[in-house]
Amino acid sequence: MSMSFKMALRSIGSNKLRSVLTMLGIIIGVIALVVLVSLVNGATKSVNEQIASLGTNYMQIYIWNTWDDPLTSRELETWADGEELVETVAPTIQNSATAKFGARSKQVSVVGTTSAFYDIRGLKLEKGRFLKPVDVQNNSCICVLDSIAADNVVGYRDCVGQEISLNGIRYTVAGVLAENDSMMMFGGESTVYIPFSSMLRQYAELSGGIDSFYAIPPKGVSVSDAAVSVRNWLSGRFEKDEWGNDNFYVSTMDALEDSASSVTSVLSALLGGIASISLIVGGIGIMNIMLVTVTERTREIGIRKAIGATRRSILSQFLMEAVVLCMMGCIIGVFLSWCILNLANSVVQGLGLTFDLDAGVVLLAAAFCFAIGLIFGLYPANKAAKMKPIDALHYGG
Amino acid sequence: MIDLKDITKVYQIGEEKIYALNHVNLHIAPQEFVSVIGPSGSGKSTLMNIIGLLDTADAGVYTLDGIPINEYSENALAGVRNRKIGFVFQNFNLIAKLSAEENVELPLIYAGTPARERSEKVKKALEKVGLSSRAKHMPTELSGGQQQRVAIARALVTDPSVILADEPTGNLDSHTSAEIMEILEELNDQGKTVVLITHDNDIAKRAKRIVHILDGKLSEVRL
Ligand SMILES: Nc1ncnc2c1ncn2[C@@H]1O[C@H](COP(=O)(O)OP(=O)(O)O)[C@@H](O)[C@H]1O
Numbered sequence A: 001m002s003m004s005f006k007m008a009l010r011s012i013g014s015n016k017l018r019s020v021l022t023m024l025g026i027i028i029g030v031i032a033l034v035v036l037v038s039l040v041n042g043a044t045k046s047v048n049e050q051i052a053s054l055g056t057n058y059m060q061i062y063i064w065n066t067w068d069d070p071l072t073s074r075e076l077e078t079w080a081d082g083e084e085l086v087e088t089v090a091p092t093i094q095n096s097a098t099a100k101f102g103a104r105s106k107q108v109s110v111v112g113t114t115s116a117f118y119d120i121r122g123l124k125l126e127k128g129r130f131l132k133p134v135d136v137q138n139n140s141c142i143c144v145l146d147s148i149a150a151d152n153v154v155g156y157r158d159c160v161g162q163e164i165s166l167n168g169i170r171y172t173v174a175g176v177l178a179e180n181d182s183m184m185m186f187g188g189e190s191t192v193y194i195p196f197s198s199m200l201r202q203y204a205e206l207s208g209g210i211d212s213f214y215a216i217p218p219k220g221v222s223v224s225d226a227a228v229s230v231r232n233w234l235s236g237r238f239e240k241d242e243w244g245n246d247n248f249y250v251s252t253m254d255a256l257e258d259s260a261s262s263v264t265s266v267l268s269a270l271l272g273g274i275a276s277i278s279l280i281v282g283g284i285g286i287m288n289i290m291l292v293t294v295t296e297r298t299r300e301i302g303i304r305k306a307i308g309a310t311r312r313s314i315l316s317q318f319l320m321e322a323v324v325l326c327m328m329g330c331i332i333g334v335f336l337s338w339c340i341l342n343l344a345n346s347v348v349q350g351l352g353l354t355f356d357l358d359a360g361v362v363l364l365a366a367a368f369c370f371a372i373g374l375i376f377g378l379y380p381a382n383k384a385a386k387m388k389p390i391d392a393l394h395y396g397g
Numbered sequence B: 001m002i003d004l005k006d007i008t009k010v011y012q013i014g015e016e017k018i019y020a021l022n023h024v025n026l027h028i029a030p031q032e033f034v035s036v037i038g039p040s041g042s043g044k045s046t047l048m049n050i051i052g053l054l055d056t057a058d059a060g061v062y063t064l065d066g067i068p069i070n071e072y073s074e075n076a077l078a079g080v081r082n083r084k085i086g087f088v089f090q091n092f093n094l095i096a097k098l099s100a101e102e103n104v105e106l107p108l109i110y111a112g113t114p115a116r117e118r119s120e121k122v123k124k125a126l127e128k129v130g131l132s133s134r135a136k137h138m139p140t141e142l143s144g145g146q147q148q149r150v151a152i153a154r155a156l157v158t159d160p161s162v163i164l165a166d167e168p169t170g171n172l173d174s175h176t177s178a179e180i181m182e183i184l185e186e187l188n189d190q191g192k193t194v195v196l197i198t199h200d201n202d203i204a205k206r207a208k209r210i211v212h213i214l215d216g217k218l219s220e221v222r223l
C-alpha cells in the first residue's frame, strides 16, 4: 500500500508538466465546487443574520374579516392576558392619509397601535419617545414618525414638538424612529404611528376591528408553539369564508427564515451540481491520461509481471496513481479556492459579507475526487492488470 | 522438476501456420545447466517463455515441480514467477526510472518481504554480481554488462531454484560475455538450475548439457 503510494508519487513526479495538465480539470472542478458553495453559504449567512436582526421571535397575524363581529383591541388584550403561550400583543389598524407640514404634503401610511408595538418589533428611537399607554387612554393627538416619514413629511429628523396634520387633524410629533434595515427591505414607505384609540376616532368609518396584530411568546416558548395557540383561538373566533379558508393568517419570521434557507439550499445544490459536472469532466481527463500511461508503460508492466507482480499489485499501482493524481488536484484546488475566497473577502470588505472555506464542501470535494480517481482509474488499471506478461513484454518491439 | 510433454506453440500468420514449437519434449532435472542452441527464429525464446510461465502452450503438458501448470491460478503463477524463477533477458529489461538497487528490490516487494530484510538481500545480490558500488545508479548510467549484472542480481534476489537466461550475452562484447557466463556458472555451482539460450556454440559448450532446436523441433546434442 505505502509502496504503491511511493511508486505513484514517483511516476507522477517523473512527468510533472503532464501531471499538472491532467490535474487541471480536477483543480478547476474543485475550485468551482468549493468557491461557489462557499459564496452561497456566505451570502446565506448574511441573509440569515439580517433576518435574525428583524427579530424572529414575533409573529404578525392578519385578519381579513374586519366587518362582521370585528375583533376589538380590548377582546384581543383580554384573550392575551389569559393565554399562557402569549406574552404581549399589539393590535394595529393600518390606513393611508395625506400628511401636511407647513406647505409640504405627502401621502403616508398611518398605523394605529399601542405602546407594546415598540418592544415587540424591537424598534429603536432616534428622537423623542414612542406611544405610551396614556396616549392610548386619552386618544392623544400625538404621533411617532419613522425615519422615512420624518425625511419626507417634515424634511428633517430633529422634529419632536412639530405639528403635522393627517387628513386635516393635527398631531404633535412625539418621537422619530431610528433608521433600520428592515424598513429598507420592506419597501421604505413613510409610516406614521398614532395611538390605537386616536386611529378609531380619526377614521370614523372603521368598524373598530383590528386588521392585524403582533404577538410574542414569553421567554422559553417558541414562536411556533405560540402561533398554534393563536391559530386555535382565531379559528374558533372567526368562521371560515365561503371557500372554506381561514379568515386570518399567522405569519412568523421563522417562516421567512425557512423560505430563505430553502431558496439558498436549492441554489447551493444547483451550483454544486454544475460544479460536480466539471469534476466529472476532470475525471474523464484523468482516465484519458491513465490510458495513455498504461499504453506507454506496457513494457514496464510486462517486466513487473515477469518478476512476479500479481494482477492485484498492478491494478493497485495504477489505481493508486489515478487516485493520488485526483487527490493532489483536490488539494491544489482547495488551496486555490482558499486564495480566491480571501480575495473575495477583501473585495466585499465592509459589506457585512464574509466567505469562509466551508469544511463540509471541502470534505465533499475530497470524497468526490477520491471517488472519481477510483472510478475513472479502474478501467485503465484493470486494462494494465489483465495484460498477458508476454504480450506486455513484447509490446512495441 | 521441469517437464515438457508434446509442447506445441503455433502462430497463425495469415493463411500460414508457423510452428514455433513442434511437439517438444524436454526434461530438466534440478541443478542442471542446459544450453539451448539454434538459429534465429527457431523457437528458442518461445520455449523459454513457456518454461518461465510468461506464455502458455497451445498443446501439450508442462509440469513444474510435479504440478501441471494449467492447475495453477493466475495468482499462483505470479508467485512461481516471483519465487521459483529468475529471468535474464537479452535486452536486460530493467525499469528505466528505477535505480539499480530499486530494480533488484522489486521482486522482493512483490514477494512481500519486509523492508529491512529487503535491503539486506539487495545488498547481497548486488555483491554477488560485483556491482555494490553502482547501487544508486540509474540503468542509463550503466554499461551493457553492468545492466545485465543488475538484471542477474534481480533474478537471483528471491533465491529462485531456476535461472532462465535468454541470450544474456547477445548484446555484449566477448569480454563482458565471459564475465556474465562466469556468474551463471557460479550460480549453477551453488545449486541453481540454469537454462541458457544462445546461438553461440562456444558459449553453449560451457553448459553440461546442450539441446538443439530447429524450426520448433528439439534434439539432444552429445558433445
Ligand atoms: N507473437 C508472435 N507472433 C507471430 N509469430 C511469432 C511470435 N513470436 C514468435 N513468432 C515466430 O515464432 C518463431 C520462433 O520465434 P522465437 O521463439 O522468438 O525464435 P528465437 O528466439 O529462436 O529467435 C519465429 O518464426 C517467429 O517469427
Ligand SMILES: [Mg+2]
Pocket (backbone or CB within 6 Å): B044, B045, B046
Ligand atoms: Mg529469441
